[in-house]
Amino acid sequence: MAGAKFQKPPQAPPLFTHTPESLLKAADRLLAQSKATTDKVVAANTPENATFQSVILPMARDDNHLSLESHIVGFYQAVSTDAKLRDASTEAEKKMDDFSIEASMREDVFQLVDAVFKKQKNDEKLDPESRRLLEKDHKGYIRMGLGVPAGPQRDRFKAIKKRLSELSITFQKNLNEEQGGLWFTPQELDGVPEDVMSNLQKGEAGTENEGKLRLTFKYPDLFPTQKYCKVVETRHKVFVENENKCNENIALFKEAIVLRDEAARILGYPNHATFRIEDKMAKTPKTVDDFLGDLKSRLAPGGVKEIAKLKELKKAETGKADNYFLWDHRFYDTLMLEKDFQLDQNRIAEYFPLQTSIEGMLKIFEELFGLLFVKVEGEDRKAISETGKGEDITWHPDVQIFSVWNDEGEGSGFVGYLYLDLHPRDGKYGHAANFNIQPGFITESGERRYPATALVCNFSKPSAKRPSLLKHDEVVTLFHELGHGIHDLVAKTIYSRFHGTNTVRDFVEAPSQMLENWCWTPSQIKSLSKHWSYLSPEYAEAWKESSKSTEQPPESMPDDLINNIVNTRHVNDALFNLRQLHFGIFDMTVHEAASHEEIKNLDASETYNRLRKEISKIDGPEALGEGFKWGHGQATFGHLIGGYDAGYYGYLSSQVYSADMFYSVFKKDPMNGKEGRRYRYLVLEKGGSRDEMESLKEFLGREPSTEAFYKELGVA
Template sequence: MVPQAFKNPPQAPPLFTGTPDSVIQDTKRIIEKSRGVEDKIVAEVKPEDACFGNTMLPLAADENQGALENHIIGFYQSVSTNQELRDASTKAEEMMDDFSIESSMREDIYKLVEAALKKDEKLDPESQRLLEKTHKAYIRSGLGLPAGPKRDRYKEIKKRLSTLCIIFSKNLNEEVGGLWFTPEELEGVPEDVTALFAKGEGENAGKLKMTFKYPDLIPTTKYAKRPATRKKAYIENENKLPQNIPIFREVILLRDEAARLLGYPNHAAFIIEDKMAKTPKTVDDFLGDLRTRLTQGGASEMEVLKALKKQELKSMGEDFDGYYFLWDHRYYDRMMLEQDFSLDQEKLSEWFPLETSIRGMLTIFETLFGMTFVEIIGDDRSAISPSGKGDDIVWHPDVQVFSVWDSEDQGSGFIGYLYLDLHPRPGKYGHAANFNLQPGFMQENGTRRYPVTALVCNFSKPTPKKPSLLKHSEVTTLFHELGHGIHDLVSKTIYSHFHGTNVVRDFVEAPSQMLENWCWTPSQLKALSHHYSWLSPEYEAAWRDQAGKDQPRPEKQLPDKLIENLIKTKHVNDALFNLRQLHFGIYDMTIHEPKSHAEVESFEFSEMYNRLNREISHFDSPAQLGQSYKWGNGQTTFGHLLGGYDAGYYGYLSSQVYSADMFHSVFEKDPMDGKEGRRYRHMVLEKGGSQDEMETLKEFLGREPNGDAFYRELGLS
């Protein structure tokens, strides 16, 4: 039961009662309301009278109110089990994007915003930033172009890009393919993984279906003893979305054309101008320097892994041909951890049941940031539901919901709602991500509107014999995404435009990357762990059935020796991991930074993706066996590049510079220092995007950030 003090949050949670019809009708209503606000401003305000209060403020208020509904309307396509509702959500997002493009190219509004900016009023810093950013956004939306064919073409491109990116993402979410394998072909894959595979009938009788969802694919490529199985799983996954091939190509061509219409040399220059890096050269130099530093380390790591492969093949009576393939890496990387560090990831996962891991993570955030998480279940859901029905405040029965509050020393106030949707199902978003469902902002009456945020992940479901168990990499992923959720929750900005993770792309990952360090801290690993045999008598009995009646029961928390071995692996094969990230980042920059439009038209996107992978990471592929580099279409599964990280994937690497600097400068000595945690909460997370991100970093660190800690961690200083 919810403690009495937390029974009545000052804001009800949202309802998830949308239908295919209501989603479309609500979208039309929101659009008409926003259009009406803009028309009213134009009708009532002359350019000479334009100021922040009569021009910018009503636009910001409309943006605030619209976000309370339109984020959820667009969210259904990622989580609903109803195909018609997902389709309606996708259609609604297209309608909202079309209106957004139309709105962003209203010259009458732009002239008023420009006049308000020139008035040079004394505004608070966040309002001034909103005015400047909005003015620049109109220019970047094509209003710097003279009215006529060029501007019309730019608008046409923006609408087409919106449609294409939505379809690309929908294809990814709704992909339902897979491969049928015999039990022999799946030799080595843990039984608790294959037990969840669909069982074949008819022509597939006796076979099991591995889907391309992560809980199926990753264990198969990590554990399947037969190279042919791993190869087939890897290559078919790269080629699972042929319908995305022409979409990807058209998007890159249109982006380049649009950037050139605005006078930029390419799309990368257009995108990066607004980021911390400012210029493509800064990004290219950073990625190139990192590649130079990592290449020798990657080659050395690969030689060790090749020796391991040679040794295994010899034990099987087979010759080693000298190749180390893309589909070999997860398998031999895992084998190395087991052999050299006595680290069996399957065994280790027994100490990380999903539910206790989440509770442990929330406890860390409570201690560090001064927060309290209260799960809302049963009748308490109905009590706070605006409809009186508890089921209406979640979109699926699996979903958990928490009310989030300040701790006593932070004032005991309400913070917002956190949702957790953790298991895979058909039609659901396929990776792990944080979604803002309702932003926080200051309402016109001076009270605060509280945020609502959701974590959407795909961890395996529990079985009668085992709860959902997390690999350590999944513990880190969950902590990372929860970090985004916390950023979303504790942010306090005047305008929703700057709320939470609405920061520049090359900073957005830094707060969550910094928090990953807690998953490598002995005391926190101990606190997070809880062997599943201690969860219930039933799980203890199931464990004994598997381990043997005479085996002593494992320690309740992760043993110190295992923690020690795990921490030793933190940087094992780190160079190869980061070279893989460099492949993604350099590919992203290469396709968005052509010298001419003719050059981008000549790009062979699949061939380039695979060739760069070979040149940067040095993994072998079918191309080394005599095939062309067109063997796979990995870019068609690369959701980031059509989902907001275009000319921005480098941010995963560059923001590690900031995250390493923050952790090693402030938290390394005592990761659970609540004083520093609260300072970080208020100086970094609370600010959202309401001030320049570099200023935020400098204020927190007391100096300019630098890469010393990042390169030292990688052994590259």
């Protein structure tokens, strides 16, 4: 990567120069343009003369062009520092969603699509991706209520879809803009690492918070406190307050699950889960329930054993262990790794400075997939910006940009743009995720339009005396999200509809999960590591000062530390996976009601907490006599409102595919470039342009198997 020279890409990157006014105007212009295209198609066709070329293709091309701006219009709400711009982005996204609902319920368009489908669904002249587009389009109209006779029921369905869009946007906005926090004395934060403490807001002199520090619920504050704070009352308070941080979302969540159920029943489905899963790899809720139930029964005994060991550790530390609480878990899990496995997370983090970790990861992707990543900085940004201003091609000064190319062996052509936005800010999306900014597709003239993709994360910021350092689990998170980014970059599809990570939800995590295995491979951990004291003479001095040592540590991570990491991969793994099962089973429970009345009467908070105790086996405040209404975790659970509804099981089921791919193909030689490229062509490049199971079977050379997954978990 370091040797890659800057060259000007054949396509300029997108601009981020919007104002709140221009953003709303852009949304109006895009929607007017789309409506004009659809109206023209309707005017020029009848069901008798309608063809794929005259009906489906113009609308698909309109989708392609629309996506170049529409993704950016909605992206600002996740990343902009300007509250007015975030609000405008939210409003624009709502307009676009409303328009999309209206457009996908147009009877006049559906009649044409239906006619084309009946005539051309088996047309051999259609290429396979176009045939898939026709099938998905046709099914999409039916799933939007056009199989329901026009009248009150269809009108009600449309009203529900619009309200669900509003709920989703507001729910996520509340999470992004959440500003909660708690004030603690330094004594109450005993054990929290110094680099975390030094970044906390200090109480002003003369106020009630003088001498105190403010802990937010953002990940760089929250996780280290739960892992290292020795004061149990602090951990307890932080845990419960974090579960109650977005209580305005409680009513929104409840309304969403009730409306989803009603909409599914209008379409003739018994519940929302049946409606959602029909088009996924699992096909039926029964398949999902059986998979989750089987996994639960396999993991539960291991979870009970793990808690017993953790209780022993708690007793040794405190002298009492009647209960093992939710706010105990991260603390004693971390302590066990330190005591029993000599895993010192803070020492490990010294070897994973954020910047060199990124460089190491990109180098792995270069070798595996035949890519080159060129960092675009300073004058080079001006050279590729359409306006000649380097600041116009990012949304924030912290954002890093890479132009991505194929290496010589892959033809040296341009691939796309990768953006990294890595540190927390007020109003920014609070987790780690990959956002498509512009998808790739083939233009009318047959040329390739190249994608742009962004990683939005929340790792601690560097300071003058120390760079941003990653714990090993953060290295895994970053590698996972970069995996989505690579999927987004290397995909090659005709239509933006199928580009990159636009696959079914119970497959989309598999490519990224498979790549996580590289973070547990000794040779790759070594290649990713570099002690932060080697980054600059200033950092070397700062390290000496803070460590009170004259002898600099080795530059790469020592083998004993690497072995400690690898040996702890499956420590308390049953409890980790039972936590994932809790999310998946809660998701299915609220979307699989036996009757509409049942979902209306369901208490989501109580259900969430009761299932948590039942599945994870760890005590919550209910063990202190507070009942099961002590928190509202579902109100902080963006996945279930943002597209993973009746789909969260996909995180677990796609691990079946990811484990199978890794163990069958890469385990022996993780850096096998020949297999890496084969994987790129057969799985990543296809995006959602063909049945994901077909891609998987072609890559594996057989049907996928659960064997590697259960073996990896130790429950085969």
